[in-house]
Amino acid sequence: MLTFYLNNSIFPCMSDFATFSSVTHSSSTLSAELTTTLRDAIITGEIAQGTKLSEAKMAKEFDVSRGPLREAIRRLEGMNLIIHIPQQSARVVTLSRDLILQLYDTREALESKAVALAAVKMTSREIDELHREIDAQSKQMRENSGAFVPVESDYRFHEMVIRGSKNKVIERALIHELYNLIKMFRYQNEFANTSSTNSLVEHRQIVYAIEQRDPVLAEVTMRRHIVHARERIERRMSLN
Amino acid sequence: MLTFYLNNSIFPCMSDFATFSSVTHSSSTLSAELTTTLRDAIITGEIAQGTKLSEAKMAKEFDVSRGPLREAIRRLEGMNLIIHIPQQSARVVTLSRDLILQLYDTREALESKAVALAAVKMTSREIDELHREIDAQSKQMRENSGAFVPVESDYRFHEMVIRGSKNKVIERALIHELYNLIKMFRYQNEFANTSSTNSLVEHRQIVYAIEQRDPVLAEVTMRRHIVHARERIERRMSLN
DNA sequence: AATTCAACGAATGTCGACATTTTTTACACT
DNA sequence: AGTGTAAAAAATGTCGACATTCGTTGAATT
Numbered sequence: 001m002l003t004f005y006l007n008n009s010i011f012p013c014m015s016d017f018a019t020f021s022s023v024t025h026s027s028s029t030l031s032a033e034l035t036t037t038l039r040d041a042i043i044t045g046e047i048a049q050g051t052k053l054s055e056a057k058m059a060k061e062f063d064v065s066r067g068p069l070r071e072a073i074r075r076l077e078g079m080n081l082i083i084h085i086p087q088q089s090a091r092v093v094t095l096s097r098d099l100i101l102q103l104y105d106t107r108e109a110l111e112s113k114a115v116a117l118a119a120v121k122m123t124s125r126e127i128d129e130l131h132r133e134i135d136a137q138s139k140q141m142r143e144n145s146g147a148f149v150p151v152e153s154d155y156r157f158h159e160m161v162i163r164g165s166k167n168k169v170i171e172r173a174l175i176h177e178l179y180n181l182i183k184m185f186r187y188q189n190e191f192a193n194t195s196s197t198n199s200l201v202e203h204r205q206i207v208y209a210i211e212q213r214d215p216v217l218a219e220v221t222m223r224r225h226i227v228h229a230r231e232r233i234e235r236r237m238s239l240n
Numbered sequence: 241m242l243t244f245y246l247n248n249s250i251f252p253c254m255s256d257f258a259t260f261s262s263v264t265h266s267s268s269t270l271s272a273e274l275t276t277t278l279r280d281a282i283i284t285g286e287i288a289q290g291t292k293l294s295e296a297k298m299a300k301e302f303d304v305s306r307g308p309l310r311e312a313i314r315r316l317e318g319m320n321l322i323i324h325i326p327q328q329s330a331r332v333v334t335l336s337r338d339l340i341l342q343l344y345d346t347r348e349a350l351e352s353k354a355v356a357l358a359a360v361k362m363t364s365r366e367i368d369e370l371h372r373e374i375d376a377q378s379k380q381m382r383e384n385s386g387a388f389v390p391v392e393s394d395y396r397f398h399e400m401v402i403r404g405s406k407n408k409v410i411e412r413a414l415i416h417e418l419y420n421l422i423k424m425f426r427y428q429n430e431f432a433n434t435s436s437t438n439s440l441v442e443h444r445q446i447v448y449a450i451e452q453r454d455p456v457l458a459e460v461t462m463r464r465h466i467v468h469a470r471e472r473i474e475r476r477m478s479l480n
Numbered sequence: 481a482a483t484t485c486a487a488c489g490a491a492t493g494t495c496g497a498c499a500t501t502t503t504t505t506a507c508a509c510t
Numbered sequence: 511a512g513t514g515t516a517a518a519a520a521a522t523g524t525c526g527a528c529a530t531t532c533g534t535t536g537a538a539t540t
Binding site for chain 3 (some may be wrong): 028055066070086087088089090
């Protein structure tokens with residue numbers, strides 16, 4: 001069975017949903033389970049961009065009533081993964097070139113602020129964890145002689161920094177409302193599949209700045225890190 | 241009948257809801273109407289912070305079934321106005337000192353980026369509208385010999401700048417997910433009721449920077465504007 | 481042939497009832 | 511009196527059916 005790794009949770013193809021739901025009962029409510037299942041299906045592209053979501057069909061497919069399904073859709077709306085027009089349709093978001101670039105501009109603003117705060121607020125224990133993560137990145141890249149930082153590790157790194165800001169508002173904006181779209185974009189576009197070896201160097205610089213408790217340096221470094229990613233995307237992305 | 245002005249929409253006290261719903265049929269769906277009604281009731285404090293929302297009671301009060309009401313609650317969750325714990329409770333958010341300061345940090349990051357983009361992207365027509373708005377502010381303040389920029393005008397100004405960025409992601413993050421909380425905070429705390437006369441000067445500086453098509457100046461100016469607001473709040477806010 | 485209108489089908493919105501879980505209350509026991 | 515347990519009450523979660531709206535098809539008219 002094909003499985004994808006996202007957010008530390010494994011989820012199988014949608015056709016295997018029956019199996020999945022009988023195996024995993026982590027979430028308390030049906031509606032919450034549906035939310036994560038749909039989220040992952042959208043991120044991976046199993047449900048393609050722009051797809052019109054028919055409540056009746058999906059309810060039948062997942063073998064649930066329309067109530068919980070509608071709630072899941074509302075939540076995904078709040079995560080910017082679904083665009084809903086009342087009385088008409090709910091569609092999976094379409095990642096235009098424009099939207100992606102706007103996404104990275106927003107990420108630049110939020111995450112550079114987050115790391116500035118993190119430089120002040122992170123505990124030394126948390127900084128240690130950052131070290132462990134980039135050491136693992138380094139090791140993995142040497143072993144696989146890969147030019148790319150493994151995506152999951154990259155997400156873990158950035159999310160550790162974000163949480164380190166101790167700012168719940170930024171954390172929610174980034175993790176709940178932005179990163180899903182970024183994961184979706186990266187998952188569905190090989191060329192966006194993380195960063196060159198530069199990324200690892202940049203990660204080290206970020207940790208260094210945090211370690212020095214230097215919010216300005218941390219902010220500038222993170223800003224550059226994200227701008228680099230944005231530039232890479234802007235160059236390589238076809239115009240649509 | 242007591243009415244409050246928010247987002248260009250008038251809404252009466254909740255006790256008068258029956259009247260309201262028979263008068264205004266602007267929104268297409270019940271669920272959408274409930275969302276705005278509840279949103280405004282939360283912002284004004286008619287539904288107090290921390291209130292536990294009982295679906296049954298509210299459904300009876302508004303004379304609707306629980307379905308649309310639950311959807312409205314999910315949407316308000318997405319706007320950060322309600323915190324929901326599955327199987328337990330949905331509560332109106334509580335604006336702690338900490339949360340407010342985090343909110344302003346986030347706003348600083350997003351809105352300074354927004355204005356930098358606006359300095360590049362705004363049309364001259366849009367800049368004219370900015371002028372009209374701050375001229376109106378100036379006039380109102382002279383006439384009422386007031387030390388404060390009228391809140392509604394202040395929101396209009398900031399929202400014009402945000403839209404001027406032409407960045408839908410930032411726009412949504414700010415207007416849909418942050419400003420409601422800020423409005424809530426300001427509405428329920430006299431002392432936060434906009435800014436000193438400095439604000440008007442700062443608004444002029446921001447427009448000047450945009451006019452000069454100077455994104456760096458615009459960003460710095462906006463950042464200072466918001467930091468000032470934050471500092472004022474930090475000084476005056478009791479510790480809770 | 482193109483356009484308009486009407487009827488049909490499909491989809492979303494809304495409702496009331498049932499199921500399950502949580503919280504409260506009351507009672508028994510130490 | 512305090513604690514623990516069990517029943518009862520209240521609340522959330524879920525379901526299936528009905529209502530309304532939207533989009534489409536097809537026929538009638540110009």
